[in-house]
Amino acid sequence: xxxxxxxxEVLAVLAGVPDPExxxxxxxxxxxxxxxxxxxxxxxxxxxxxPATQAIEQGIRAALDGHGFRNLKIETALAPPxxxxxxxxxxREKLRAYGIAPPPQGAAKNSLREDVACPRxxxxxxxxxxxxxxxxxxxxxxxxxxxxxxxxxxxx
Amino acid sequence: xxxxxxxxxxxxGDDSLILGQRxxxxxxxxxxxxxxxxxxxxxxxxxxxxxxFLGIAGDADKLAFHRDVLDFKNCLLVxxxxxxxxxxIARQFLFSNWQELLFRELTQSRNATLAAIxxxxxxxxxxxxxxxxxxxxxxxxxxxxxxxxxxxxxxxMWRFGDELFDVDDVVEPLIASGxxxxxxxxxxxxxxxxxxxLSEATLEMPKPRRAAKGGRIGHHSEHLGxxxxxxxxxxxAYPGATW
Ligand SMILES: [Zn+2]
Numbered sequence: 468x469x470x471x472x473x474x475x476e477v478l479a480v481l482a483g484v485p486d487p488e489x490x491x492x493x494x495x496x497x498x499x500x501x502x503x504x505x506x507x508x509x510x511x512x513x514x515x516x517x518p519a520t521q522a523i524e525q526g527i528r529a530a531l532d533g534h535g536f537r538n539l540k541i542e543t544a545l546a547p548p549x550x551x552x553x554x555x556x557x558x559r560e561k562l563r564a565y566g567i568a569p570p571p572q573g574a575a576k577n578s579l580r581e582d583v584a585c586p587r588x589x590x591x592x593x594x595x596x597x598x599x600x601x602x603x604x605x606x607x608x609x610x611x612x613x614x615x616x617x618x619x620x621x622x623x
Numbered sequence: 624x625x626x627x628x629x630x631x632x633x634x635x636g637d638d639s640l641i642l643g644q645r646x647x648x649x650x651x652x653x654x655x656x657x658x659x660x661x662x663x664x665x666x667x668x669x670x671x672x673x674x675x676f677l678g679i680a681g682d683a684d685k686l687a688f689h690r691d692v693l694d695f696k697n698c699l700l701v702x703x704x705x706x707x708x709x710x711x712i713a714r715q716f717l718f719s720n721w722q723e724l725l726f727r728e729l730t731q732s733r734n735a736t737l738a739a740i741x742x743x744x745x746x747x748x749x750x751x752x753x754x755x756x757x758x759x760x761x762x763x764x765x766x767x768x769x770x771x772x773x774x775x776x777x778x779x780m781w782r783f784g785d786e787l788f789d790v791d792d793v794v795e796p797l798i799a800s801g802x803x804x805x806x807x808x809x810x811x812x813x814x815x816x817x818x819x820x821l822s823e824a825t826l827e828m829p830k831p832r833r834a835a836k837g838g839r840i841g842h843h844s845e846h847l848g849x850x851x852x853x854x855x856x857x858x859x860a861y862p863g864a865t866w
Contacts, residue, residue: 515744516643516671545675546739548746597657598750599664607657623746 474503480534481508487522488602489620491565494523498553507540511549513623514603551623562586568608568619583619585610595619628734629680630696630793631803634839635737636676637697640687641847642718643669644854645705654708661754665715668747675740688858692848693841700783702838702847709769710776712758717780719751720816721787724809733801756820763824770826778829785834788813793839 468476484494494500494510502509508527512520524541531539551570554562559569568586584591590612597607598621605618625633646666653659677683700718705711726748729741762773788810790798797803821828837843857864 512671512743514668514671514747515675515740516667516669516747518667544739545743546735548739548743597660598754599657599661601660603664603667603747607660 470505473505476534477503477508477531477536477539480530480536481527484523484526484530486519487526488519489562489565489567489604491561491567492554492558494527496555496558496561498551498555498558499523499549500527501544506538507542509542509544511544513549517603519602549623551620554620562620566617567605568617570620570622583608585613585615586617587615588613625680627793627797628802631797632676632679632737633686634696634698636673636680636683636686637695638701638718638722639669639676640673641695641697641850642701642714643667643673644850645701645703646711646715648705649711658708662711665751665754668744668751672740672744675744679736688855692843692851695838695843695847695851696841697838697847698783698786699835699838699844700780700787702844702850703780703783704846706776706779707772709762709772710779712755712762713773713776713780715751715755716759716777716820717784717787717817719748719755720820721806721809721813723748723752724812724816725804725806728804728809731801732803737802759820759826760824763821763826773824774826777826781829782832782835786836786838789836789839791839 478495478500481500482493482495486492486494486497489497497513499510499513500508501511508531510524510527524543527541531537531541552573554569556572559572562569563586566586568583582591583593585593585608588610590610592611593608594611595606596609596616600607600618604621604623606621607616608619609616643666646662646669649659649662650666651659653662673687674683677686680686700714703710703714705714723745726741726745730738730745732738732741759773762769764770788806790805790807794803798805818828835844
């Protein structure tokens with residue numbers, strides 16, 4: 468198989484591997500699959516201490532093995548560091564539909580920003596409850612209009 | 624005797640590991656659920672850093688669970704007991720503001736692995752510093768009770784600040800070759816950051832104290848041994864256990 472054809476096929480397989488902590492999006496949409504080579508898939512962790520990193524690698528391994536890509540290694544690269552700007556537009560929409568406010572595209576440079584729209588009613592009147600949420604990648608917010616608390620994917 | 628890079632990686636990794644373990648002690652005990660989540664999230668980031676730094680020095684798990692207390696190279700600040708919540712915040716305030724500056728510079732290291740770890744972690748540490756700074760203000764400019772506690776906590780932790788800016792002959796050659804950060808050059812900016820937040824918290828700079836040092840060469844306070852006895856218990860009782 469040519470490398471571009473292999474790449475497409477592998478990416479199609481990986482598009483079926485969900486993120487273990489935010490299962491509404493795939494590891495590809497999350498932007499952690501950085502490269503597909505003839506001999507390896509290169510992934511990058513979201514957060515250095517993210518406990519999902521191992522589960523993600525196991526999920527990818529199982530998917531590759533299950534589709535006849537046993538010979539592909541999984542390599543981890545730290546640089547360049549993952550940023551929420553690598554989440555695909557489809558991924559952002561899926562997060563919103565799942566009830567998690569996605570980080571705006573291009574917002575990673577200002578990683579401590581707090582303004583965010585409610586993923587349920589769209590209101591911009593929201594407040595931060597806790598900058599550290601249920602997983603390293605999320606913060607806890609509340610909508611001042613519909614009153615729902617919601618998770619926000621941190622800009623990073 | 625280990626080589627310079629190994630030693631440097633141990634120091635960086637042990638700072639993160641020991642503080643991560645300390646913060647993990649708050650799990651289920653913090654004053655509010657949100658604070659519990661915050662402290663344990665910071666702990667998780669720190670343990671993640673430790674895994675990467677110790678990975679430069681060798682097998683990270685072995686280094687964490689099979690070394691004895693004299694072989695740990697963390698600064699004395701991070702091994703100090705949590706005390707009350709204010710004392711924990713005072714420790715985090717001094718440390719995270721230092722670590723953010725350190726990692727910002729370490730992204731320029733000639734060692735690509737160190738630079739990559741720092742580039743990844745510096746974004747997380749910005750959150751840690753901000754969390755600590757905000758709590759300094761809330762406690763200092765809060766009630767008489769919270770103020771008294773943060774004054775005490777900071778007074779206790781202050782003596783461990785100077786060690787963060789020490790350079791010895793292990794690090795000196797690494798600075799010369801562009802691998803390590805010259806922390807001496809970060810002191811001015813750190814002092815400014817500390818002063819700015821203290822002023823916002825309506826707190827005074829603590830009185831100068833005789834600096835406590837020695838962690839970088841394995842001279843630790845008695846507290847580290849107690850921490851390790853808990854952290855290493857399982858691997859000592861059941862060597863090689865996995866699950
Ligand atoms: Zn709403």
